[in-house]
Amino acid sequence: MLKPLTLTAALLSTPAFAADTPLTVVSWGGDFAAMQDAALARPFAEATGQAVRFLDTDDPAGLVKTQVEAGNVVVDVASVGQGAAMRLCAEGDVEPLDPAALLPAADGTAAAADFMPGTLGDCFVPTDIYSTVIAYDRQALETAPRSAADFFDLDRFPGRRALGRTPQFTLELALIADGVPAAQVYELLATEAGVERALARLDGIRDQIVWWDAGAQPIQLLADREVVMAHAYNGRVYKAAEVDGLPLAILWDAQLYEVEGWVIPKGAPQPQRARDFVAYSTSAEAQLRSAAILPYGPPRLSAQALLENPGADGRTTLAPHLPTAPENMANALFVAPEFWADHETQLRERFTAWLGQD
Structure with a gap:
């Protein structure tokens, strides 16, 4: 040292x-x-x-x-x-x-x-790595979810879910939950078939989604028992559970991690x-x-x-x-900035159009 x-x-x-x-x-x-x-x-x-x-x-x-x-x-x-x-x-x-x-x-x-x-x-020099994870209410669910697919399983895990109102993170999660290996997500999401597959997976829980726009909202939705699971930032979930004492836990499967740093x-x-x-x-x-x-x-x-x-x-x-942590990285996906630089405009248009459908 x-x-x-x-x-x-x-x-x-x-x-x-x-x-x-x-x-x-x-x-x-x-x-x-x-x-x-x-x-x-x-x-x-x-x-x-x-x-x-x-x-x-x-x-x-x-x-x-x-x-x-x-x-x-x-x-x-x-x-x-x-x-x-x-x-x-x-x-x-x-x-x-x-x-x-x-x-x-x-x-x-x-x-x-x-x-x-x-x-x-x-x-750019990185300072920290943070992630978007699946958080869930331990008291509201009879059994703990074990995979990203469980986020989309309304039969075994009934209740509303909170997702960010953005194609980034949401589409990746949907594909991993649909069985796509993390290493293949962006290759598939660059195709029309991949986008359709992600949106179809979201269609399956559409009526049970509560959309959030700010990072504090998914934690508040969980605290208020308005949802049983939420896609949320890991640091906020940690603070809510370990410091504030809320009955929340993190499912690390399919965590989507990013890098912050200095310029x-x-x-x-x-x-x-x-x-x-x-x-x-x-x-x-x-x-x-x-x-x-x-x-x-x-x-x-x-x-x-x-x-x-x-x-x-x-x-x-x-x-x-x-x-x-090695055990938390087992099925993690690095949110690729190059991919989103090339595809964000197109995917945001598609996602916004999907949101507007009846």
Whole structure:
């Protein structure tokens, strides 16, 4: 493990590393930004003397693009999803990031080899992995669901279901529930037959679907007993069950996982300090601190190997609650940003038309 003094010395080697001007980080607000502040920004400030301030928005990537196009960039670092980072990078709105400038693993493994394959980008360094999962009410169901197919089985598991009003996640779940191996989902979903198959599967439970538009809604629907199962974000389910005490559980089969991380806008006011922050906050140590507050998986393999931390409630073991736990990844699907960049417009039109059918 990197010693704090060594890390601090590396960061302070930046010429004129003064903390006169706070580093501005834009993120999503709420529990997520609070986690980033506690696990990443505050330790960075303590190690370097560099203050960090957060700006909250529901569209960090959009804010970056707006500022870059206006030539008035005030953001130094932004937290965005991998798909958004790819678009910003392709359009020249964010800086390239060199993996060689990132901190190595404790055993000296270079950062480029320590991140999960496919997570590092030309302009993007991942901070966490989160997923959309099937959550269910343990008290409302006589038996626990065991597979994604059970989400669509109204005979064995009667009751309404909550799904996001979006083709992304919903169509993938429908195909996996219909027996399509996770590795073949996007190949099939790129075809007309695949789209029809997914919508046909949804037709089977259409009358029992409650659609949600914001991440807090599926948890509230479960808490209010309006639904017995819901497609929801794993971190929200964890908090509701393990911290708030609701009788909820996660079915990890067919979890759909995504990657969040940092980008540096083109023309950022403090580009070198921004790079120092990105390096510090994507170390294995930093990712473990993050996961102990919110149960999102660390993208660094060396961090995954060290997951023996207590959970945020101080009593549960953390690892089984993370998307990256080996047993939870058994039938997982990586939500491919390249696929959605190419097909989102078409699939959204089809999905919206299907929603409007009587």
